[in-house]
Amino acid sequence: MRKRYFGTDGIRGLANGTLLTPELALKVGQAAGRHFLNGGHRHRVLIGKDTRLSGYMLEQALTAGFTSVGMDVVQVGPMPTPAVALLTREMRADLGVMISASHNLYQDNGIKLFGPDGFKLSDADEAAIEAAIDEAVPLAASAAIGRARRIDDARGRYIHAVKASFPEGARLDGLRIVLDCAHGAAYRVAPEALWELGADLTTIGAAPDGFNINAECGSTHPAGLAAKVRDAGADIGIALDGDADRLILVDERGEVVDGDQILALISRSALVSGRLKGGAVAATVMSNLGLEYFLEAQGVGLLRTPVGDRHVLATMRAHGLNVGGEQSGHLILTDYSTTGDGLLAALQVLAVLVAEGRPASEVLRLFQPYPQLLENVPVSRERLLDHPGVQAAIADAEAELAGRGRLLVRPSGTEPLIRVMAEAQDEGLVRRAVGQVCEALRAAA
Known part of the structure; x- marks a missing residue:
């Protein structure tokens, strides 16, 4: 119902x-x-x-x-x-x-x-x-x-719990970090946790006024963070969203690292240390094929779910997994948390950086993503996907991608949009597939 x-x-x-x-x-x-x-x-x-x-x-x-x-x-x-x-x-x-x-x-x-x-x-x-x-x-x-x-004292309780996930005895001394709190819920706890671990910290997006949350900042707008990382000569940039359950990173070159690459790193770290449970990782249908093939090469399965962290978590609980996430930056690590936690996930990445002593651009590039394109089409009426013209366009695009890539067309669960995503090794094919479906949606709207 x-x-x-x-x-x-x-x-x-x-x-x-x-x-x-x-x-x-x-x-x-x-x-x-x-x-x-x-x-x-x-x-x-x-x-x-x-x-x-x-x-x-x-x-x-x-x-x-x-x-x-x-x-x-x-x-x-x-x-x-x-x-x-x-x-x-x-x-x-x-x-x-x-x-x-x-x-x-x-x-x-x-x-x-x-x-x-x-x-x-x-x-x-x-x-x-x-x-x-x-x-x-x-x-x-x-x-x-x-x-x-x-x-x-709630803030201190959470900081203590998050820090407990960091390797005992490890510190962030000498690591130059730029942190973007999106003027959101973590504007106090995230800087305090990283400072307590010894980071050389520069904080942006930490002056909320009731109106500026997520405004051209945070995980959905990492351009400002990237510029700050380059200007400051930082080792890594961390971007949270308004309620801090998402994480997007920026390497020392100012290049954005999405949730798929973060999930790959955390999964490999857990596998190497013997902490990965269930022999698989959960991720949504939006995650890149490159992630799937990377995990496969490691002997790790990828269980795909519908979009939404609750679906990821449900699959993790059903299959006894402890690592899952979304390309958008929701990372769920059930050894430590019952939901996505951007700060906690960031600490797992920082622990690997400290242990390996290599630049973030090397540590965080574990696979080559397949070309992927996502477009959002505003909708004004329900059941637009049932329109014959839209169904025909989807069928044509799927036929052209068959064996070479994949197409995903779905209504947003939070906004009046239909999201159209395609990926394949051939970028031109991706653009054609997305373009023809979006054109059909706009014509039928």
Whole structure:
């Protein structure tokens, strides 16, 4: 059944738009709170957020919803999404909430929910909460209304946990790093963690004002980071996104390194050290064929999933894997975290740099990517992919790519777009395939 509120990664939309309003946040708090009220203990929900202006509004509305059904609320302020997942589990909370629209600009926001185990909610839990949002939820008696409090040591707890993933005794002394925090949730924790490990650190994108999150900075806009790395003569650049669950790198030459190359490095490191579980890695259908062939040469399988880190994680859990990720920079390392964590993944890369003593441009180029082209086509109506002209164009492109590459056409889970991607050794073939499908989509729109 199609969900009305939840998308591929929680509830997301324009703040104060037609969907994401304080009224909805209040109802989500009440519905989710009632769903997780079980047992005789005092119930608790932990709420974190990124730095966008609407976070204050949604935080208070959610708090009102949770407390009205009898749940205590712990507010931790601006904190990365993986920190909320970690703290939910460590503080024995019944539920965790992250208020963020990830890599989107400040106008958007979202609500992500985590269960007591620190993992994102199952489809069944989301469906149950959806059903309750539009119903009258029983409120707590006056004496049973929840309490809300803000805690100040959450940042230190997360920094300690992330640093624990770094090799014992290793340090970052002498390593010149430029860090872009995207004016987002990690603007304090990420610089502190790297400084404590001894890095020679230059930080950009660490002055949030409620409006500048992800604005021409962070993992989706690494050009500024690349320029800074070159100007500073740095060894590596690290770019996080607004809620710090993504990682994109820049080598010492100022060249961008995507999630596929990072996944290749972390996978090889885990394989060599005997830490890779399940004999395979999980990645989405968007990951480059070059990654697949690199892993195959290492004797490691690649299990492809639909786009979305929740699909990657589901495959990892089903097959007993501990490494997975997306080309966009979501890296999931379940030995340390229950969700994507950009800072944690960066530390795994930095550990290899320190151990090997080679430039980032050498360490982070493990395979030659196949030419790949992705274009986004705005859509104004549903079921555009069912149009006969679009289906014919897709069939023609697939026939031309058969045996030489692949085509992927899919609707975005977060925006009104259809994404068209092709890859093959022949770059001209890639451009023709994407072009003809996009042309058909625009003609049918």
